[in-house]
Amino acid sequence: MADTWVARVTGPRPAAVVYGADMDSVELAFVGIAQQAELLRTRQVSSRELVGVYLERIEQIDPALNAFREVFASSALDAAAEADERIAAGESLPLSGVPVAFKDELDIAGKVTRHGTAGYDEPAAANSVHVQRLLDAGAVVLGTTNLPELAIYGMTESRTAGETRNPWDIDRTPGGSSGGSAAAVAAGLVGAASASDGAGSIRIPAACTGLVGLLPQRGRISLMPEAEHWFGLSRTGCLTRRVVDTALWLDVAAGHSPGDAHTPPPFAGSYVEAASRDPDRLRIGTSCATLPGVLPATVDDEARRGVEIAASALGDLGHQLSERDPDYGSVANDIVPTYLAGIAAHFSEVPHPERLEARTQQIARLGRRLKGRPLRRALARQDEHRERINGVFDDVDVLVTPVMGGLPVEVGRWRNGRAVSTVVSMARAYPFTAVWNYTGQPAIAVPVGSTADGLPLSAMLVAPPGREDLLLSLAGQLERALQWADRRPPVG
Numbered sequence: 001m002a003d004t005w006v007a008r009v010t011g012p013r014p015a016a017v018v019y020g021a022d023m024d025s026v027e028l029a030f031v032g033i034a035q036q037a038e039l040l041r042t043r044q045v046s047s048r049e050l051v052g053v054y055l056e057r058i059e060q061i062d063p064a065l066n067a068f069r070e071v072f073a074s075s076a077l078d079a080a081a082e083a084d085e086r087i088a089a090g091e092s093l094p095l096s097g098v099p100v101a102f103k104d105e106l107d108i109a110g111k112v113t114r115h116g117t118a119g120y121d122e123p124a125a126a127n128s129v130h131v132q133r134l135l136d137a138g139a140v141v142l143g144t145t146n147l148p149e150l151a152i153y154g155m156t157e158s159r160t161a162g163e164t165r166n167p168w169d170i171d172r173t174p175g176g177s178s179g180g181s182a183a184a185v186a187a188g189l190v191g192a193a194s195a196s197d198g199a200g201s202i203r204i205p206a207a208c209t210g211l212v213g214l215l216p217q218r219g220r221i222s223l224m225p226e227a228e229h230w231f232g233l234s235r236t237g238c239l240t241r242r243v244v245d246t247a248l249w250l251d252v253a254a255g256h257s258p259g260d261a262h263t264p265p266p267f268a269g270s271y272v273e274a275a276s277r278d279p280d281r282l283r284i285g286t287s288c289a290t291l292p293g294v295l296p297a298t299v300d301d302e303a304r305r306g307v308e309i310a311a312s313a314l315g316d317l318g319h320q321l322s323e324r325d326p327d328y329g330s331v332a333n334d335i336v337p338t339y340l341a342g343i344a345a346h347f348s349e350v351p352h353p354e355r356l357e358a359r360t361q362q363i364a365r366l367g368r369r370l371k372g373r374p375l376r377r378a379l380a381r382q383d384e385h386r387e388r389i390n391g392v393f394d395d396v397d398v399l400v401t402p403v404m405g406g407l408p409v410e411v412g413r414w415r416n417g418r419a420v421s422t423v424v425s426m427a428r429a430y431p432f433t434a435v436w437n438y439t440g441q442p443a444i445a446v447p448v449g450s451t452a453d454g455l456p457l458s459a460m461l462v463a464p465p466g467r468e469d470l471l472l473s474l475a476g477q478l479e480r481a482l483q484w485a486d487r488r489p490p491v492g
Contacts, residue, residue, distance in 0.1 A: 019039075019044065019045045019049060023039075023045075025053045025056070025057075026188070028045065028050065028053055029053055029054065029057055029188035029189075029191075030188045030241065030488060031191070032191050032192070032240060032241050032242045032244070032245040032485070033095065033098050033100065033191040033192045033240070033245045033248060033249070034242070034244045034245050034248045034272070036050060036098050036191055037094065037095055037096065037097075037098050037248070040083075040087060040096055040097040040098065041087065041092055041096065043087065043088070046080070046084045046097070047079075047080035047081075047083040047084050047087070047096075047097030047098070047099075047140060048077060048080040048081055048084055050080070050097070050098075050099060051076050051077055051080040051099050051140060051142065052077070054099055054142055054189060054190055055071070055073055055076070055077075055142075057187075057188060057189050057492075058071055058143075058189050061167075061187055061188075061189060061491060061492060062184075062187075062189060064165065064170055064491055065164060065165050065167060065170070065174075065183045065184075065187060065189075065491065066146060066161070066162050066163060066164045066165060066180075066183075067145055067146060067164055067174075067179075067180045067181075067183035067184035067187065067189060068101070068143050068144065068145055068146065068180065068184060068189070069104045069114065069143070069144045069145060069146045069161055069180065070104070070111070070143050070144045071142065071143035072141060072142065072143050075141075076099065076140055076141060076142050076143070079140045079141065080097060080099070080140050083096055083097035083138060083140060084097060086138075091138065093136075093137050093138035094137045094138065094248060094251065094252050095134065095137040095138045095139040095248075095252060096137075096138035097138060097140060098138065098139050098140065098191065099139070099140045099141075099142040099190055099191065100134055100139045100140070100141065100142065100190060100191070100192050100193060100194070101141070101142045101143050101144065101145050101181065101184055101189075101190045101192075101193040101194070102130075102131060102134075102141065102143075102144050102145070102193065102194045103144065103145050103147055103178055103180065103181050103193065103194045103195055103196060104116060104144040104145060104146065104147060104180070105147060105151060105196060106128045106130055106131050106194055106236070107124035107126065107127055107128040107131065107225065108124060108127060108128075108131055108141065108144070109123075109124055109125065109126050109127045110123050110124065111123055111124060111144070112124070114160075115147070115149070115150055115151065115346075115350075116146065116147040116148050116149045116150060116151065116158050116160070116161060116177070117149045117150065117158070117160060117350065117355065117356055117360075118159075118160045118352070118355040118356075119350040119351060119352040119353060119355045119356050120350070120351055120352070121351065121352070122351070126225075128223075128224065128225060129222040129223075129224040129225075129257045130194065130221055130222065130223075130236055130253055131194075133252055133253045133255075134194075134249075134252060134253065137252040142190050145178075145180030145181040145183075145184055145193055146158075146161045146162075146164045146179065146180030147176065147177045147178065147179065147180055148176050148177050148179075149356055149357055149360045150343060150346050150347065150350075150356075150360060151176075151177035151178075151196060151198060151201060151234075152177065152343055152360065152363060153176045153177060153414065153422070153426065154173075154175060154176045154177070154200065154201075154204055154426045154429065154430050155173040155175065155176045155179065155409070155411070155413070155414060156173065156174060156175070156176045156177065156178075156179025156180055156183075156205075157173070157176075157411065157412070157414075157415065158357070159357050163411050163412070164179045164180050164183055165183065165411055166183065166186075166208055166209060166408055166489075167183055167186050167187040167209065167489035167490070167491035167492050168186070168208075168209060168210065168408075168454065168455055168456060168489040168490065168491075169408070169453075169454075169455060170411075170491060171410055171411060172208070172407070172408040172409065172410055172411060172455075173208060173408050173409055173410070173411050173413070174186070174205055174208050174209050174408070175201075175204040175205035175206075175207065175208035175209070175404075175408060176201060176204065176205065177196070177198075177201040177205075178193075178195035178196060178197070178201050178202055178205045178213075178239060179205050179208075180193075181193035181194060181195045181205065181238075181239045182195070182205030182206065182208060182209040182211055182213075182239050183209060185209075185211055185239050185240060185241060186209035186210060186211055186241075186489055186492065187489060187491055187492035188488070188492045189492075191240070191241075191245065192238050192239065192240045192245050192246075192249055193238060193239055194236065194237070194238050194239075195213065195236070195237055195238055195239045196229075196234055196235065196236045196237070197213075197215045197234065197235050197236075197237065197433075197437065198229065198230045198233045198234035198235075198339070198342065198437060199233060199335075199339055199430075199433060199434040199437055200403075200430050200432075200433030200434055200437070202214065202215050202235075202237050202238075202239065202445070203215055203403050203433050203443065203444070203445035203460060204403060204404060204430055204433060204445075205239060206239055206403070206445040206446075206447075206458065207403035207404050207408075207445050207456065207458035207460075208404075208408040208456070209239075209456060209489070210447045210450075210456030210458070210484065210487060210489070211239050211240060211241060211445075211447065212239070212240050212241065212242065212243050212245070212246050212444065212445070212446055212447070212475065212479075213237070213239050213246075213444065213445040214237050214238075214246050214250070214442065214443075214444045214445075214468065214471065214472070215235055215237065215433075215436060215437070215442055215443045215444065216235055216236075216237050216250065216254070216442055216468055217235075217264045217440065217441060217442045217465060217466050217468060218232060218235060218262045218264065218440035218441075219235075219256075219260055219261070219262030219263050219264045220235070220250070220254050220264055220442075220468065221235065221236050221237060221250070221253045221254055221255075222255065222256065222257035222260050223235075223236060223260070224257045224258075224259050224260060225259075227259050227260060227261040228260075228261035228262060229342065229346070230338070230339065230342025230343070230345070230346070231338050231341060231342050231345070231375065231379060232261070232262065232338075232379075232382075232440065233338055233339060233342055233434075233437040233438065234342070234437070235437070236253075237249070237250070237253075238250075238253075241485045242479065242485045243275045243446075243472055243475045243476040243479050244272060244275045244276065244476065246275070246444075246472070247270075247271035247272045247274065247275035247276075247472050247476075248271075248272050250271045250468065250472075251270060251271045251272055254266075254267070254271075262440070264465075264466055265466060267466075267468065267469060269469065271468065271469060271472055274468075274469040274470075274472045274473045274476075275472040275473060275475070275476040276476060277473060277476075278317075278473065278476075278477045279470065279473040279474050279477060281318055281319055281320065282314075282319045282320070282397040282398055282474065283319070283320045283322070283395065283396045283397045283398075284311065284314050284315075284319045284320065284321050284322070284396060284397070284398055284399075284400060285321075285322055285323070285324030285392060285395065285396030285398070285399045285400065286307055286311050286321065286322070286323055286324070286399075286400045286401070287323065287324060287325045287326065287399060287400070287401050288303070288304050288307060288401065288402060289325040289326070289328070290405075290431040290432065291328045291331060291332040291335075291431060291435060292328060292329075292330070292332065293332045293427070295424060295427075295428060296428070297405055297427070297428050297431030298405040298406060298428050298429060298431075299402065299405045299406070299431070300405065300406040300407075302406060302407055302451055302457060303402040303403075303404060303405055303406050304402065305449075305457060306402055306403075306448050306449070306457040306458050306459045307400055307401065307402055307459050309448040309449050309457065309459070309482075310400050310446070310448045310459035310461075310478065311400060313448070313478060313481050313482055314400070314474075314478065316481070317477060317478075317481060322395070322396065324392055324395055324396050324399070325392075326389045326390075326391075326392040326399065327388050327389060327391060327392070328389060328435060329385065329388055329389075331385045331389065331435055331438060332435075333378075334377070334378035334381050334382075334385065334438065335378070335434050335435065335437075335438045336370075337370040337374040337375050337377075337378045338375065338378045338379065338438065339434065340363065340366050340367035340370050340423075341367045341368075341370045341371045341374075341375040342367070343363055343364055343367045344363075344364045344365075344366075344367025344368045344370075344371060345367070345371070347360070347361075347364035347367070348364075359417065359418060359419050359422060362418060362419035363419045363422075363423065365419075366419055366420070382438065382439070382440075385438065385439065386438075386439045386440065386441075389435065389439055390439065390441070390464060390465070393463075393464045397463075397464075397470070398461050398462065398463055398470065398471070398474055399461070399462040399463075400459055400460065400461055400462075401432050401459070401460050401462065402432050402458075402459065402460065403432060403433065403445045403458045403459065403460045404429065404430055404432070404458075405428065405429050405430065405431055405432070406429065407451065407455055408455065409429060413425075414426070432460060433460070436462055439465075440465065441462070441463065441464060441465040441466070441467075442462075442463055442465075442466070442467060442468045442471055443460055443461065443462040443463070443471070444460065444461050444471045444472070444475050445458050445459070445460050446458060446459060446460075446461065446475050446478060446479070446484070447482075447484040447487075448478075448482060448484070449482070449484075450487070454490075456487075461474060461475060
């Protein structure tokens with residue numbers, strides 16, 4: 001990892017070191033970016049100290065997880081020192097001095113954006129809009145996190161970067177494609193990290209690792225310099241331990257940029273304020289129904305239990321509960337060609353495609369076959385599918401479903417699979433997420449408890465288009481009731 005452990009001038013700190021607000025280094029690592037921002041603003045801790053805590057933890061813990069693709073130790077320490085000077089001079093930006101990490105798919109000026117592959121060589125000329133907005137808010141970039149090749153898979157394993165593991169059980173995956181970000185945040189190696197989601201890649205890792213993972217409304221956070229990705233399926237966001245941290249990231253990152261293919265109506269308020277207040281009494285629908293298809297999806301008792309726990313807590317909070325299945329119809333037939341053609345489009349832009357794995361090349365060939373009439377038909381049917389599926393919100397305000405069909409799979413489950421078998425197997429394991437990428441609306445994965453073995457349980461909340469504020473308000477209320485943020489994995 002280039003730039004790793006260069007000029008570690010802070011030196012190692014034992015866990016007994018106490019920082020502001022009587023926090024030791026472990027507590028400081030897990031408090032989240034909103035509280036870290038306040039501690040920095042009030043100068044109870046310095047950015048240099050906070051970066052030093054995370055560098056020490058990465059050095060100790062990440063060899064077991066492989067969450068980071070690259071750690072920018074020296075430049076992060078330099079940026080932290082500069083942030084401390086600005087804070088001392090009175091700067092009060094939303095993330096002044098707060099360390100964050102970025103999934104290795106967002107352009108960082110001067111760094112190679114690898115997209116989980118060995119197919120890129122040239123450093124980025126400029127920051128992506130998403131990265132720049134975090135920097136403009138005062139954040140310090142700690143490093144980049146691992147993903148599978150081209151963000152295709154529901155695990156984070158590649159020939160180039162190796163296998164990323166789940167801090168709750170290192171024999172299991174942290175999910176994908178944002179598994180590196182998930183493992184890093186869950187293990188307390190950074191307070192928040194960017195993530196992206198083209199068919200579940202924010203929400204699946206959140207469910208695997210006990211985190212909060214919001215899929216924002218299509219176009220809510222700019223993808224520039226890309227106008228769109230995977231023909232509108234992909235969106236970008238973050239992974240955090242707490243709802244308020246996700247809300248803070250969204251407040252900073254959201255907004256139109258020239259060139260965006262999709263521009264939703266702006267939200268006039270503060271997402272942090274939405275996350276901090278209880279919603280009015282809501283009609284909550286629950287469903288474990290999966291999309292009709294040739295091969296049935298796998299939905300086990302633990303996946304259903306996550307929905308039951310969430311529903312029980314929401315009922316205790318005074319919300320009205322009912323069972324309500326969306327009318328999915330034949331939407332799966334249009335999701336698949338959009339997803340595969342999107343991969344093919346990305347593959348065609350890789351400077352050295354011959355360096356990518358054989359399975360990735362096979363999937364790209366499948367996608368190229370679908371880029372004509374099947375893709376045009378799939379895109380043309382979006383409005384029809386969206387209107388029918390969103391009919392569920394005539395009867396409920398928020399829908400609660402599982403995130404995955406079961407628990408995190410073991411590392412290596414899909415290691416030797418070919419293109420078709422891998423795509424089919426992942427679709428069966430993750431049957432609940434991709435539909436909301438296709439419809440374009442927001443959904444959020446939240447922790448709700450744990451199994452007898454200590455693995456996280458999760459549920460997904462889905463709202464009508466443009467209502468991230470409603471999801472954050474309800475998820476924040478649920479977090480206050482279930483107190484999930486205090487749980488820490490055994491690795492970390």
